[in-house]
Amino acid sequence: MKRIDWNKLDAAGRQAALARPQQRTEGFVTSVVREIFDDVQARGGQAVTDWAIKLDGAAPRRVEITEKAAAEARADLPPAAARALRVAADNVRVFHAATRPEDSAFIETTPGVKSKLVWRPIGSAGLYVPGGTAPLFSSLLMLAIPASVAGVGRRVAVTPPSKDGSVHPAMIVAAAEAGLDELWLLGGAQAIAALTFGVELEAGVIEPVDKLFGPGNAYVAEAKRYASSLPNGPAQDMPAGPSELLVIADRDADFEIVAADLLSQAEHDADAQVILVSDSGTALTEIRAEVERQVETLPRAAIARASLEQARAIRVADMAEACFVANLYGPEHLSIQAEEAERLVERITAAGAVFVGQWAAETLGDYAAGPSHVLPTDGGARTLGGVTTASFMTTMSVQMVTQAGAAALAPVAARLARMEGLEAHARAADLRTEA
Numbered sequence: 001m002k003r004i005d006w007n008k009l010d011a012a013g014r015q016a017a018l019a020r021p022q023q024r025t026e027g028f029v030t031s032v033v034r035e036i037f038d039d040v041q042a043r044g045g046q047a048v049t050d051w052a053i054k055l056d057g058a059a060p061r062r063v064e065i066t067e068k069a070a071a072e073a074r075a076d077l078p079p080a081a082a083r084a085l086r087v088a089a090d091n092v093r094v095f096h097a098a099t100r101p102e103d104s105a106f107i108e109t110t111p112g113v114k115s116k117l118v119w120r121p122i123g124s125a126g127l128y129v130p131g132g133t134a135p136l137f138s139s140l141l142m143l144a145i146p147a148s149v150a151g152v153g154r155r156v157a158v159t160p161p162s163k164d165g166s167v168h169p170a171m172i173v174a175a176a177e178a179g180l181d182e183l184w185l186l187g188g189a190q191a192i193a194a195l196t197f198g199v200e201l202e203a204g205v206i207e208p209v210d211k212l213f214g215p216g217n218a219y220v221a222e223a224k225r226y227a228s229s230l231p232n233g234p235a236q237d238m239p240a241g242p243s244e245l246l247v248i249a250d251r252d253a254d255f256e257i258v259a260a261d262l263l264s265q266a267e268h269d270a271d272a273q274v275i276l277v278s279d280s281g282t283a284l285t286e287i288r289a290e291v292e293r294q295v296e297t298l299p300r301a302a303i304a305r306a307s308l309e310q311a312r313a314i315r316v317a318d319m320a321e322a323c324f325v326a327n328l329y330g331p332e333h334l335s336i337q338a339e340e341a342e343r344l345v346e347r348i349t350a351a352g353a354v355f356v357g358q359w360a361a362e363t364l365g366d367y368a369a370g371p372s373h374v375l376p377t378d379g380g381a382r383t384l385g386g387v388t389t390a391s392f393m394t395t396m397s398v399q400m401v402t403q404a405g406a407a408a409l410a411p412v413a414a415r416l417a418r419m420e421g422l423e424a425h426a427r428a429a430d431l432r433t434e435a
C-alpha cells in the first residue's frame with residue numbers, strides 16, 4: 001500500500017493519489033469489446049458461441065431452474081449453505097419490499113388541475129452475474145430479487161461457466177430463490193452483446209432486454225457502457241466495475257479488522273482498489289503491517305497482492321479532511337471505523353454504501369444485510385446510487401384536469417406558448433377555454 005501524506009501534495013498529486021487503476025481504462029478493453037459487438041451484430045448467435053468458446057472454453061448453455069433442478073442443486077449443497085442462501089435471500093427481499101417506491105398522491109397545483117407520479121416496472125432486465133474468478137451467486141440475489149420485487153416482467157441472468165464448464169449449485173438455488181426466469185452460462189462482453197441484440201443459439205433464443213444490470217470486470221463494464229450508447233440499445237444501471245473500498249480509520253480502530261476489510265475487497269480482482277485514510281500515523285503503519293501479515297495466508301493472495309499495488313494509505317489532518325477525501329474519491333464502499341462514526345456520515349456525500357463502525361463489516365453488506373451490493377464504482381457514486389427497486393422501474397406523471405381547471409390554466413399556457421413562438425400549442429390550449 002503506497003503511503004501518502006495528503007497535505008504534502010499539490011493539486012496534481014492529490015488527483016494522482018485518488019486515481020483509479022489505469023488498467024481499467026486501457027484502450028484494448030474498449031477495442032476488444034467493440035470487436036465482439038461488431039461480430040455479434042454481424043453473425044448473431046454463432047459469433048456469441050465462438051467468443052464464448054475462445055474466452056471461456058464453453059458454448060453458451062441454458063441452465064434449468066425448475067423446482068426439480070433447484071431441489072437437486074439444494075441437495076448438492078451442505079444444509080447450512082442452503083440455509084445461509086435462504087437467510088440472505090429473505091433479507092434482500094424484506095429490504096427491497098420495504099423500500100419499493102410508492103405512487104404519490106394527487107397534487108392539485110391549480111383548482112381542477114391535479115397530477116401524480118406513478119411507478120411502473122420495466123419490461124425486461126438482463127442481469128450480469130460475475131463468475132470469471134469466483135461464482136458470485138450473491139450478485140444474482142442482489143439483482144434478481146429487487147427486479148422481482150419491482151415487478152419486472154422478464155428477468156434473464158447470464159454468468160460465465162466455471163473452468164470445467166459447470167455451474168455452481170448455489171447459482172441454481174439462488175436463481176430459484178429469486179424467482180428468475182432464465183439463467184444462461186455465458187459471460188463477458190459476448191453475454192452483454194447477446195442481451196443487447198438478441199441471438200439464436202443452439203441452446204435456445206436469448207431475447208433482447210430493455211435494460212442491463214450488474215457488476216463485472218473491465219470488459220463487462222465497458223460492454224454495458226457501449227451497449228447503452230448504441231441507437232435503440234438497452235439502458236444500463238451504472239458503471240459497476242472492479243470493487244472499491246475506502247476505510248476511514250482513527251487510532252482507536254481495530255487494526256486487525258480494518259486490514260481484514262481492506263483485503264476482503266482486494267481479493268476480488270487485481271483491478272480492485274482499496275484505500276485507507278487516517279489522521280493517525282500509527283494507525284497507517286499498523287494497518288499496513290497487518291495487511292501484509294494477513295495477505296500471506298489468503299487463498300487468493302496473488303490477486304489481493306496485485307490489487308494492493310494500487311492501494312493507498314493516506315494521512316490526513318483530521319476526520320473532516322478524511323471525509324473530504326472520501327467524497328472526492330466517491331468509493332463504491334465506505335467504511336468508517338472511527339470515534340463517532342455515525343456523526344461523520346452526515347459529512348459524506350458520495351459513496352455507494354456506507355458501513356458505520358467496526359461491527360458493520362462490508363462483508364455483511366456483500367451477502368446478507370439486505371441492500372443490494374451492486375453499487376457504482378469509478379466515482380459514479382458522486383452522481384448515482386446503487387441498485388434498488390427503483391432501478392427496475394420508471395416514473396410517469398398522470399395529469400387530470402377539469403373544465404374549470406382548464407379554463408384557469410389554459411390562458412397561462414397559451415401565453416407562454418406564444419412567447420416561445422409555438423402557435424399550435426397556444427391554439428390547443430385556447431380550445432379548452434371555448435367550451
Ligand SMILES: NC(=O)c1ccc[n+]([C@@H]2O[C@H](COP(=O)([O-])OP(=O)(O)OC[C@H]3O[C@@H](n4cnc5c(N)ncnc54)[C@H](O)[C@@H]3O)[C@@H](O)[C@H]2O)c1
Binds near residue numbers: 129136373374
Ligand atoms: N461494483 C459492484 O457492485 C461489484 C459487485 C460484485 C463484483 N464486482 C466486481 O466484478 C468483477 C468480477 O470479475 P471477474 O473477472 O471475476 O468476472 P466477470 O464475470 O466480470 O468477467 C469474466 C469474463 O470476462 C471475460 N474476459 C476475461 N478476459 C478477457 C479478455 N482478455 N478479453 C475479453 N474478455 C475477457 C470473459 O469472457 C469472462 O467470461 C470483479 O472486478 C469484482 O470486483 C463488482
Ligand SMILES: N[C@H](CO)Cc1c[nH]c[nH+]1
Binds near residue numbers: 136138139242366373
Ligand atoms: N464486494 C462486491 C461488490 O463490489 C460484492 C461481492 C460479491 N461477493 C462478495 N462480494
Ligand SMILES: [Zn+2]
Binds near residue numbers: 243264265268366
Ligand atoms: Zn465483496
